[in-house]
């Protein structure tokens with residue numbers, strides 16, 4: 001019987017529809033299990049630029065800091081594509097990650113039996129896939145300085161900086177090992193140590209941290225090889241840990257193992273304050289407002305919130321089972337069409353999952 | 358009836374076996390078409406470290422500069438993994454790319470009908486796949502300075518620098534457009550413009566260059582989305598152009614569309630001097646010396662050399678047809694086993710292709 005304050009930041013495009021679905025499901029959980037969830041709404045991304053002139057208003061940040069957890073939709077859209085860098089929706093996302101110190105982005109990749117045929121990969125390769133990508137989220141080339149444009153001897157150039165401090169690597173690798181301990185006890189650390197200095201430091205630190213976890217196996221894999229292995233033999237993975245940009249690329253690739261990007265939830269854990277939960281998919285402006293988006297990634301993100309921020313395991317499982325049940329019954333949003341079943345709208349999918357909770 | 362000087366740098370691991378296979382095939386081409394190919398051998402990578410104390414000896418570089426084209430195998434292996442950065446095999450590869458100004462790395466990805474079932478992807482997705490990845494090869498985070506380790510306030514950190522000059526982007530994008538003109542007239546420029554300054558410059562320059570090619574369509578795609586689209590719907594691509602590191606990751610991923618990394622050739626074109634041809638795969642130390650490696654990537658690299666460096670189109674086609682014929686006859690090296698057929702050794706595959714030439 002807990003009381004929880006949840007900051008909801010719908011953002012742009014389908015972010016609005018899918019967070020609203022997740023909120024519905026959380027309300028159902030509150031009723032069934034007798035919890036009080038208070039939802040307070042904040043602006044972020046393009047919506048915030050339009051209404052408040054900045055992608056992450058102070059007010060939104062304060063709201064998040066005073067909440068127990070944050071539920072985010074998605075940001076971005078063509079409307080703001082030509083804005084100057086500091087007035088782009090993505091800046092809001094990057095800023096909230098940095099401000100709340102959301103250093104550990106957990107992206108579970110699971111292939112549900114009923115969706116095996118939605119994947120572009122052969123069924124026997126994806127059936128039973130179950131791993132987590134642990135992506136470093138507040139460092140690396142996303143935040144390194146200098147980053148910008150310079151003109152030198154009349155010649156235009158642009159620069160970005162990939163920087164990692166030892167402690168930043170330590171804490172994310174440790175998180176991966178802790179997760180692996182509760183799973184299949186294998187960590188795959190992905191880097192490009194044959195080219196990058198930062199990857200060589202990464203590898204060293206991973207080796208050091210591994211000593212604290214003698215029961216867990218550590219293997220290193222180069223990022224180019226990892227991009228290949230993810231589709232060649234995805235069942236070899238348990239916990240993948242990697243730096244920010246590699247994690248961005250590999251997790252979108254890996255989404256195809258689960259049938260659709262619309263299936264993938266994520267948790268961005270903070271070192272100190274509230275953590276943030278968001279679907280891996282983007283704002284999908286092409287289908288925004290059409291009641292077609294898959295709400296499952298957002299709903300499973302809410303389940304991760306229940307488990308990781310509130311310690312409500314039974315409640316998280318109730319949501320996850322409700323999702324499986326809807327899928328087993330053959331309900332499919334448009335993105336899952338290749339796996340057969342009955343095509344339903346966002347609302348219908350949400351209603352079904354709510355009812356099952 | 359030409360005379361051509363070819364520098365052969367076998368390198369390490371299976372690099373030796375596959376280049377020797379490609380040389381055999383080139384000799385057969387010489388006999389059939391009446392050309393004189395002179396092969397001169399040089400050291401690179403681990404082999405060069407062992408024999409000459411440096412991954413790219415001066416002598417090798419001079420040999421290449423005096424040749425009409427370079428055929429390279431692969432570099433690297435566990436033996437040298439703990440060497441300091443400047444004594445690692447990969448440094449030899451990076452150095453030769455820089456020294457010969459091999460700025461344009463062309464990696465064609467083709468799925469042969471007879472290998473459709475070797476791919477981890479569903480047959481209808483890969484059948485007919487035919488695109489080229491044009492990877493920038495002498496800039497970006499592979500070469501940017503500073504790159505190294507620093508201790509600041511007792512805190513260890515490592516840094517790498519992603520730097521692009523406008524001209525570097527211009528010439529590689531232009532190369533992509535030129536290629537597209539002879540193909541399906543579509544260029545997909547891959548970047549991360551929502552985060553990286555260098556990607557925003559990349560995108561601007563791509564737009565500018567596009568104006569010179571009104572008959573070719575340009576589209577932009579974020580790298581995370583590209584990693585997903587490559588397996589979701591690979592037939593949408595014609596020419597993909599991207600920066601060094603993204604190209605490294607995406608081309609290894611894309612190799613799975615053709616059934617095996619053992620199928621992918623590449624050409625690294627120089628702005629001025631001789632160009633270099635090498636299989637995309639690495640040195641595969643686990644199967645080195647076992648007569649098991651797939652020589653086709655190296656042989657198709659030799660075909661690219663015939664076409665692009667020597668302008669010998671009929672000769673290149675003869676090699677390509679010989680490869681198809683061997684595959685159609687059901688010959689498979691171990692890496693291609695999932696597609697059925699008869700498993701043969703490296704030598705047997707080479708003999709068959711030679712005979713067909």
Ligand SMILES: CC(C)[C@H](C(=O)O)[C@@H](O)C(=O)O
Nearest residue numbers: 076090093248280551552581
């Ligand atoms: C929108 C963008 C800045 C973001 C990222 O690159 O991190 C997104 O792709 C993600 O993966 O959350």
Ligand SMILES: CC(C)[C@H](C(=O)O)[C@@H](O)C(=O)O
Nearest residue numbers: 194195224433447450605637
């Ligand atoms: C060996 C390594 C340095 C190289 C690269 O990263 O460029 C390789 O992966 C390649 O793709 O040619």
